[in-house]
Amino acid sequence: MSPSKSRTDALMAGEELSSAAQRERRKRIVDATIALASKGGFDAVQMRAVADRADVALGTLYRYFPSKVHLLVSSLAVELERAQEKMDRTTVPGDSAYERVLFVLGRITRGLQRNPHLTEAMTRAFTFADASAGAEVDRVAWLMESMFTRAMSDEDPTDEQKAIARVIGDVWLSNLVAWVTRRATATDVANRLELTVRLLLK
Amino acid sequence: MSPSKSRTDALMAGEELSSAAQRERRKRIVDATIALASKGGFDAVQMRAVADRADVALGTLYRYFPSKVHLLVSSLAVELERAQEKMDRTTVPGDSAYERVLFVLGRITRGLQRNPHLTEAMTRAFTFADASAGAEVDRVAWLMESMFTRAMSDEDPTDEQKAIARVIGDVWLSNLVAWVTRRATATDVANRLELTVRLLLK
DNA sequence: GGAGTTTATAGAACGTGTTCTAATTCGGGC
DNA sequence: GCCCGAATTAGAACACGTTCTATAAACTCC
Numbered sequence: 001m002s003p004s005k006s007r008t009d010a011l012m013a014g015e016e017l018s019s020a021a022q023r024e025r026r027k028r029i030v031d032a033t034i035a036l037a038s039k040g041g042f043d044a045v046q047m048r049a050v051a052d053r054a055d056v057a058l059g060t061l062y063r064y065f066p067s068k069v070h071l072l073v074s075s076l077a078v079e080l081e082r083a084q085e086k087m088d089r090t091t092v093p094g095d096s097a098y099e100r101v102l103f104v105l106g107r108i109t110r111g112l113q114r115n116p117h118l119t120e121a122m123t124r125a126f127t128f129a130d131a132s133a134g135a136e137v138d139r140v141a142w143l144m145e146s147m148f149t150r151a152m153s154d155e156d157p158t159d160e161q162k163a164i165a166r167v168i169g170d171v172w173l174s175n176l177v178a179w180v181t182r183r184a185t186a187t188d189v190a191n192r193l194e195l196t197v198r199l200l201l202k
Numbered sequence: 203m204s205p206s207k208s209r210t211d212a213l214m215a216g217e218e219l220s221s222a223a224q225r226e227r228r229k230r231i232v233d234a235t236i237a238l239a240s241k242g243g244f245d246a247v248q249m250r251a252v253a254d255r256a257d258v259a260l261g262t263l264y265r266y267f268p269s270k271v272h273l274l275v276s277s278l279a280v281e282l283e284r285a286q287e288k289m290d291r292t293t294v295p296g297d298s299a300y301e302r303v304l305f306v307l308g309r310i311t312r313g314l315q316r317n318p319h320l321t322e323a324m325t326r327a328f329t330f331a332d333a334s335a336g337a338e339v340d341r342v343a344w345l346m347e348s349m350f351t352r353a354m355s356d357e358d359p360t361d362e363q364k365a366i367a368r369v370i371g372d373v374w375l376s377n378l379v380a381w382v383t384r385r386a387t388a389t390d391v392a393n394r395l396e397l398t399v400r401l402l403l404k
Numbered sequence: 405g406g407a408g409t410t411t412a413t414a415g416a417a418c419g420t421g422t423t424c425t426a427a428t429t430c431g432g433g434c
Numbered sequence: 435g436c437c438c439g440a441a442t443t444a445g446a447a448c449a450c451g452t453t454c455t456a457t458a459a460a461c462t463c464c
Contacts, residue, residue: 019431022441042332047421057443059424068421127329130244131383138385163397167373174372181333183340195365200401221461224411249451259413261454270451405464412459422449429442434435 026064028054033075037121045072045121066132072125073136079122080143083108087147097152098201104151105172105193112176113186120180127177144169152201164200171196228266230256235277239323247274247323268334274327275338281324282345285310289349299354300403306353307374307395314378315388322382329379346371354403366402373398 032053036045047068051061065071087104094100112119129137148165149157157165175192178184184192234255238247249270253263267273289306296302314321331339350367351359359367377394380386386394 021430025442043420046419058422058445060442062422063441066422124330124332127379128326129383130326131385134383134385137383141385163394164401166394167369167398167401170376171369171372174376177329181331181336181339183333183336183343192365192368196369199366199369223460227412245450248449260415260452262412264452265411268452407464408462410459410461413457415455417454418452420449420451422447424447425445427443430440432438432440434437 025054025056025060029056029061029064029071030075030078033071034079034118037072037075038115038118041117042072042121042124044117069125069129070133070136072122073129073133073140076122076126077136077140077143079118080140080147083111084143084147087150092151096201098197100151101148101168101201102194102197104147105168105197106190108147109172109176109189109193113179116180119176123173123177123180127173141169144172167200168193168197227256227258227262231258231263231266231273232277232280235273236281236320239274239277240317240320243319244274244323244326246319271327271331271335272338274324275331275335275342278324278328279338279342279345281320282342282349285313286345286349289352294353298403300399302353303350303370303403304396304399306349307370307399308392310349311374311378311391311395315381318382321378325375325379325382329375343371346374369402370399 029050032050033045036049036053045068047061048058050071051058054061061071065074087107092100092103094103126137126140145162145165148168149161152161152165172193175184175189179186179189231252234252235247238251238255247270249263250260252273253260256263263273267276289309294302294305296305328339328342347364347367350370351363354363354367374395377386377391381388381391
């Protein structure tokens with residue numbers, strides 16, 4: 001049991017997947033998750049449906065991702081990495097940290113709002129995650145934070161910049177959730193983000 | 203069906219409970235929820251267990267609160283109201299908004315941290331809530347916001363003050379969740395809150 | 405105080421996340 | 435090629451949120 005356990009951990013973290021077949025399986029699972037989430041949100045990501053669509057047995061799915069929350073948060077990390085890569089290929093316009101952060105924020109937010117169901121699924125999983133998904137959640141939090149610190153300056157971020165990035169991330173997530181649950185409109189979200197960034201960076 | 207529907211809505215909102223027996227039942231349910239949550243957190247708040255403990259049939263529980271999330275978020279509102287009342291009976295020390303907000307934040311945070319399981323149950327329910335619990339979530343959000351605006355000044359809050367209060371609320375909640383899921387220590391939380399309030403109010 | 409309506413009760417039933425079991429297949433060392 | 439442990443599979447089983455059904459109790463209005 002012990003060796004199998006450590007192998008499982010590697011699978012979960014998505015690192016060092018022994019065989020190509022396993023990397024393949026993992027990708028199919030994440031793809032299936034994103035497809036189902038895009039179509040019907042959190043509720044549509046049913047473990048049996050994911051397994052079916054990924055052409056994998058239910059037990060295998062659980063071997064790769066120990067819970068629905070792990071699965072969705074890991075998929076969120078994958079999506080954020082994609083967004084970050086795209087951002088890296090762009091030159092972010094703006095003369096001040098304020099302008100650049102707002103640009104990045106607006107862009108990602110609009111990107112997510114283009115796929116409401118997917119956003120709903122991922123944000124809900126993220127905020128619902130319990131301690132067992134701590135590693136995955138930390139990874140996503142770190143991706144968010146670094147997305148904003150990069151927009152603030154090219155240098156290594158100062159502690160204060162990191163703190164600001166974290167606050168922006170918190171506000172961003174909270175507003176995304178409010179939008180997803182229809183307690184705020186896209187305009188509300190844009191306004192509040194602008195206001196927050198202004199308070200923090202101007 | 204229609205009159206019963208509207209009566210049910212009243213029960214959900216907790217207003218105008220027709221009979222004393224119904225107010226009684228509702229209170230027993232909330233008390234049972236808080237007791238179970240205090241003991242074992244979100245997972246321990248099982249609908250059958252709540253119903254048993256409140257001495258109410260499962261169907262009745264669902265008539266009063268249409269889901270576990272509604273139940274927990276409503277209980278959170280009750281708890282916040284209690285905290286607010288206690289705060290109202292205190293004179294908040296501090297010469298500046300910065301100092302007073304920090305005092306209030308520290309106090310409520312420590313209060314919640316004294317009951318980790320309850321806090322875990324409530325914050326997870328709050329952040330997991332979907333659109334159907336929008337009203338309950340809005341109520342809690344409003345309670346939080348007004349808790350901070352009151353600390354900032356005695357007057358009616360300006361729009362900017364409201365915005366600041368909202369940001370503080372977002373950061374507060376996010377840090378509470380991080381603490382609850384053991385991704386941040388109590389010290390981390392205190393530091394980050396101090397830093398955030400400083401950035402916003404100093 | 406009785407008829408009709410609403411509310412409460414006990415408990416079965418259902419759906420989906422998660423776990424478990426038994427059998428099969430895969431991959432690496434001989 | 436064969437063996438062995440690990441990985442995968444199909445599917446049963448289980449837990450808990452939620453819904454449904456049938457019956458009883460509690461109100462309301464005459």
